[in-house]
Amino acid sequence: MAFHLLERERERGLKLAAVLEQAIQRIGHCSQCRNFSEESLCSLCASSSRDRQVLCVVESPTDLAAIEQATGYRGQYFVLMGRLSPLDGLGPEELGLAQLTERLGVGEIEELIIATNPTVEGEATAHYLAQLARAGGVRPTRLAHGVPLGGELEYVDRGTLAHAFGSRQLLD
Amino acid sequence: MAFHLLERERERGLKLAAVLEQAIQRIGHCSQCRNFSEESLCSLCASSSRDRQVLCVVESPTDLAAIEQATGYRGQYFVLMGRLSPLDGLGPEELGLAQLTERLGVGEIEELIIATNPTVEGEATAHYLAQLARAGGVRPTRLAHGVPLGGELEYVDRGTLAHAFGSRQLLD
Numbered sequence: 001m002a003f004h005l006l007e008r009e010r011e012r013g014l015k016l017a018a019v020l021e022q023a024i025q026r027i028g029h030c031s032q033c034r035n036f037s038e039e040s041l042c043s044l045c046a047s048s049s050r051d052r053q054v055l056c057v058v059e060s061p062t063d064l065a066a067i068e069q070a071t072g073y074r075g076q077y078f079v080l081m082g083r084l085s086p087l088d089g090l091g092p093e094e095l096g097l098a099q100l101t102e103r104l105g106v107g108e109i110e111e112l113i114i115a116t117n118p119t120v121e122g123e124a125t126a127h128y129l130a131q132l133a134r135a136g137g138v139r140p141t142r143l144a145h146g147v148p149l150g151g152e153l154e155y156v157d158r159g160t161l162a163h164a165f166g167s168r169q170l171l172d
Numbered sequence: 173m174a175f176h177l178l179e180r181e182r183e184r185g186l187k188l189a190a191v192l193e194q195a196i197q198r199i200g201h202c203s204q205c206r207n208f209s210e211e212s213l214c215s216l217c218a219s220s221s222r223d224r225q226v227l228c229v230v231e232s233p234t235d236l237a238a239i240e241q242a243t244g245y246r247g248q249y250f251v252l253m254g255r256l257s258p259l260d261g262l263g264p265e266e267l268g269l270a271q272l273t274e275r276l277g278v279g280e281i282e283e284l285i286i287a288t289n290p291t292v293e294g295e296a297t298a299h300y301l302a303q304l305a306r307a308g309g310v311r312p313t314r315l316a317h318g319v320p321l322g323g324e325l326e327y328v329d330r331g332t333l334a335h336a337f338g339s340r341q342l343l344d
């Protein structure tokens with residue numbers, strides 16, 4: 001893209017640069033949920049129609065968007081902007097966990113939905129978050145893992161099949 | 173393959189045909205679990221080391237193999253050789269459900285693990301099987317569905333994410 005702009009469209013390139021600069025300078029993080037926001041409190045955190053007793057922790061703004069689109073969730077979010085990853089220099093501090101601990105301690109939140117990815121680092125993060133929740137007297141829950149809908153057992157990886165089998169549920 | 177054999181390897185082709193014919197004539201179905209078997213009772217059904225109080229229903233021999241490879245399951249199986257699919261002419265009779273009902277009625281089985289695929293037809297079949305189990309006083313269970321391990325929320329389809337979110341579990 002850069003080459004194309006340099007060669008053919010220097011004027012439009014300059015405009016793009018200006019818009020990008022402005023956006024980067026204007027967009028910060030929501031002071032409450034850490035998601036990207038132009039305001040100090042994002043529209044989701046500011047909304048009076050969201051349930052304040054349920055908080056869903058996600059790794060990224062993309063995950064938040066996916067949950068908003070797929071589910072009818074009406075609670076609030078906390079965006080880690082990463083996951084615990086010591087090798088990448090991402091610890092509790094970088095993920096804003098002091099802020100989360102404080103929020104869990106207020107007593108308003110009843111359930112912490114831990115929606116980190118079911119990867120190795122996401123699971124380690126989930127484990128850590130569950131401990132924070134319990135310490136704050138909050139019930140930690142985790143999204144279900146297993147065979148994806150529409151999937152076929154024979155094409156599912158071994159680990160997922162073993163997990164799905166082991167955590168089978170009573171049908172009622 | 174057929175062309176290659178006809179042109180280049182008529183002799184080996186004849187041998188292959190003979191082996192195939194023999195295999196097809198020899199391999200029938202296990203009288204108890206309906207899986208392919210050379211004997212009237214397959215080695216799995218005949219084994220004295222498998223738990224007879226748990227029965228796992230699968231759609232196909234491939235699914236049985238996947239579960240055997242991925243899990244430490246030590247119970248027995250029932251292979252539908254398909255799923256309820258009225259448009260394809262597959263009803264309870266074609267899937268051997270009278271035989272399954274009889275087996276559930278004996279009183280030996282305590283849990284029926286329904287491992288049909290989480291597709292539309294697989295779900296309808298699971299629903300039907302759960303009713304059979306309850307009628308026979310057997311506890312029906314179903315493999316967990318949700319986000320596959322190692323997966324990322326943003327790449328999971330909407331239906332699966334909604335289901336995973338809705339059936340979240342308490343972490344303890």
Ligand SMILES: [Zn+2]
Pocket residue numbers: 030031032033034035041042043044045046
């Ligand atoms: Zn916010």
Ligand SMILES: [Zn+2]
Pocket residue numbers: 202203204205206207213214215216217218
């Ligand atoms: Zn058998």
